[in-house]
Amino acid sequence: MNQEAYWEILKPLIPRILGQLDRDPDSPTYGSFDRNFWNYKIRDFSSAIIQQGFLVLDVLYKYDSKENPFYKNERIKSMIEGSVNYWTHIQLRNGSFNEYYPYEAGFPPTAFSLYAVSLIMDDDTYTFSPDLNSAIEKAIAWILKNPEKEALNQECAALSGICIATSKTNIRYNRHALDARLEQFYHSQSPEGWFNEYNGPDIGYLSVTIDCLTDIYEITGDKRAKESIDKAIKFINAFVTPEGFSPVMINSRNTDYILPYAIARAAVKNNMAKDLLSKLFAQLHSWKNQLYKTDDRYLCHYIGQSFFRTLFHLPENLQESTKIAAQSFRYFAEAGIFIFFRHNYTVFVSLQKGGIFSIYNEKGIVKTDFGYRILNPDGSIAVTHWQDPAYTTKLKTGNESISLWVKGTLTNQKYLRPSPFKHMALRIASRLLGNKIIPVLKKQLIFREKKSPYDFIRQIAIDKGKITVEDEIIGLNDTIAHKAKHYSMRHVSSAGRFCSEELLDKDKQYSASDFPLREEFQLS
Numbered sequence: 001m002n003q004e005a006y007w008e009i010l011k012p013l014i015p016r017i018l019g020q021l022d023r024d025p026d027s028p029t030y031g032s033f034d035r036n037f038w039n040y041k042i043r044d045f046s047s048a049i050i051q052q053g054f055l056v057l058d059v060l061y062k063y064d065s066k067e068n069p070f071y072k073n074e075r076i077k078s079m080i081e082g083s084v085n086y087w088t089h090i091q092l093r094n095g096s097f098n099e100y101y102p103y104e105a106g107f108p109p110t111a112f113s114l115y116a117v118s119l120i121m122d123d124d125t126y127t128f129s130p131d132l133n134s135a136i137e138k139a140i141a142w143i144l145k146n147p148e149k150e151a152l153n154q155e156c157a158a159l160s161g162i163c164i165a166t167s168k169t170n171i172r173y174n175r176h177a178l179d180a181r182l183e184q185f186y187h188s189q190s191p192e193g194w195f196n197e198y199n200g201p202d203i204g205y206l207s208v209t210i211d212c213l214t215d216i217y218e219i220t221g222d223k224r225a226k227e228s229i230d231k232a233i234k235f236i237n238a239f240v241t242p243e244g245f246s247p248v249m250i251n252s253r254n255t256d257y258i259l260p261y262a263i264a265r266a267a268v269k270n271n272m273a274k275d276l277l278s279k280l281f282a283q284l285h286s287w288k289n290q291l292y293k294t295d296d297r298y299l300c301h302y303i304g305q306s307f308f309r310t311l312f313h314l315p316e317n318l319q320e321s322t323k324i325a326a327q328s329f330r331y332f333a334e335a336g337i338f339i340f341f342r343h344n345y346t347v348f349v350s351l352q353k354g355g356i357f358s359i360y361n362e363k364g365i366v367k368t369d370f371g372y373r374i375l376n377p378d379g380s381i382a383v384t385h386w387q388d389p390a391y392t393t394k395l396k397t398g399n400e401s402i403s404l405w406v407k408g409t410l411t412n413q414k415y416l417r418p419s420p421f422k423h424m425a426l427r428i429a430s431r432l433l434g435n436k437i438i439p440v441l442k443k444q445l446i447f448r449e450k451k452s453p454y455d456f457i458r459q460i461a462i463d464k465g466k467i468t469v470e471d472e473i474i475g476l477n478d479t480i481a482h483k484a485k486h487y488s489m490r491h492v493s494s495a496g497r498f499c500s501e502e503l504l505d506k507d508k509q510y511s512a513s514d515f516p517l518r519e520e521f522q523l524s
Helices: 003-018 048-062 076-091 107-120 132-145 152-168 176-187 201-221 223-237 259-266 271-283 297-300 302-313 419-444 498-506
Strands: 328-330 335-340 345-350 354-361 363-367 374-376 381-383 392-399 401-413 449-465 466-474 481-483 517-522
Touching: 003 048, 003 297, 003 302, 003 328, 048 107, 048 152, 048 297, 076 297, 107 132, 107 152, 132 152, 132 176, 132 335, 152 176, 152 201, 176 223, 176 498, 201 223, 201 259, 201 517, 223 259, 259 302, 297 302, 302 419, 335 401, 354 419, 363 481, 363 498, 374 466
Parallel strands: none
Antiparallel strands: 328 335, 335 345, 345 354, 354 363, 374 381, 374 481, 381 401, 392 401, 401 449, 449 466, 466 517
16 A cells, blocks of 8 residues: 555545644634534533644644645644644643543543653744643653553553653653663563553554554664564564454453554564554455544544554555465463464454454454353343453363363443433542542442352364354353353443444343353354
C-alpha cells in the first residue's frame, strides 16, 4: 500500500475528528477536543485525554499532497496552537488532568496528554503559550510521584512524555526518579515480549506501548527501547493470522485493535515488522477494519494519532504476508496462551482465561467458545471467562496430539449501573479526596473478584486436525449454566466495540446432568 492509497483510507475520518474540536477562535473553550463539553453541554469539564487530537491535525497540516486541502492551512495551524494552549488551561493545580469526572487527577489523561504535547512542544512551525513549559514541569512532577503499576501502557506513555520533553528543552525534573522508573519499566517486560495489563498480556495495549517506545528511541536513542520494541513485535506477530485477523478475547483487556505506527517505523529494518504491517493492512479496505469501527473518542485518542502519524512512515513494497505451510504450534507459558496452526486454520486458546478459544480461517473467524456463565439469584454472574492467574493449567504434547487442561473457580461479577446519586457521590468524593478514590473505583470496575461456589475443568485435545473440548462444572446442582457470549464482564474503556465474532454467539443452557460435556470441531 502506497502513501496515496493509505491517505484515501484516512480521509473519511477527518471530518469526524475535526468535528470534535471547538474551532471558534472567539470561544472561551477554543481548542477543546471534548465535543460533549463545549457543544453538547452534557459534561461540565473538558476531558484532557482526547486533546491528543492535535497530533492528527499536525499530520494534516504537514502532509504535502494535492489531495490534502489542509496542507499549510493557517486555520489548521491556529487550531493546533489553540489545542495545545487549551491543555495548559485545564490542568489541575497539582499538575494532573481529568478524564472521566471533575477533580479526578487521573494518571491516563496526564500521561497521554503530556506524551502528545511533548512530541510537538519544540516545533518552530507553531507558537504556543509561554505557560507551556511550566505546565509540562508540573505534569512531570506529578507523574514522578504517582507511578502506574497495573496498566503498563499508561506507565510507558507517561515515561515517554517525560523523556521526550526533557530532551528538548530545559525542563526541571527529578532525574533520579525518572531513571528508577525507566529501569523498573524495562525490567517488567516478560521474556515472551509483553508487558502486564491487569494480570496478563494484551496485544492492543502492547501496540500502544511500543508506539511510545518508538518515540523514546527516536528522540533519546535509548537502546533499551529498541530491544523492547523488537521483542514486543515478535510477540504481537504470533497473534495475527496471515490474512490479518487477530483474536479479541484472548487479550487480558479484550482490545480489538493493533496500532501501526511503531510497527511501520520498525519495518524499515525489521522484516518481521514489515510482514506484520502487511497482515494488518490486508484488512484496511474491509468495512470491519479497526479504523472504521473506532469511535470519535478514540480517533482523537491514541488510535487516531497512531494511524495518521503512520502516513509519513509507510515502508516501500509491502508484500502479501507469509503463509504458514505446515502444522505447528506456539505456547507462551508465562502468558498462558496456546496458538495452533494447520493449513488455513489458526486456533488461539487462553488458558488463563478459563480455556476460551477462537478459530480463524482465511475468511475470518469461524468458531468461538467463551466458556460458561451462571446467573445467580442476587443478580451477579459467575463466569469462567476471567483473566485469573490462580487457574491451574497444563500442556501435554505427543507425536500428533496436543492436550490442554485448565481448572479453576468461577468468578462472580455484577453489572454496575450509573445513576444520578452515584455520580453526585463520586463528584463529592473526588472534590474532597482527589485521586485517593481511584483505587476504590478500579476495585469496583476492574478488579472486583469474588469467588463463586462453582469450580470448572476444561480439557481441549487437538489430534490430527480435530478439536475435542470436554467440560465439567462442579457444584452446579439445580442451577443452570449458560454458554457465555462474546461480552466480557471486565470494564475496559477501549474495548466493547462491535466484533463480527458476536454473530457466532448462540443461546445454549445446560443442567448438571449435561456435564461432563463433550464437543468436537473439525479443522478441514
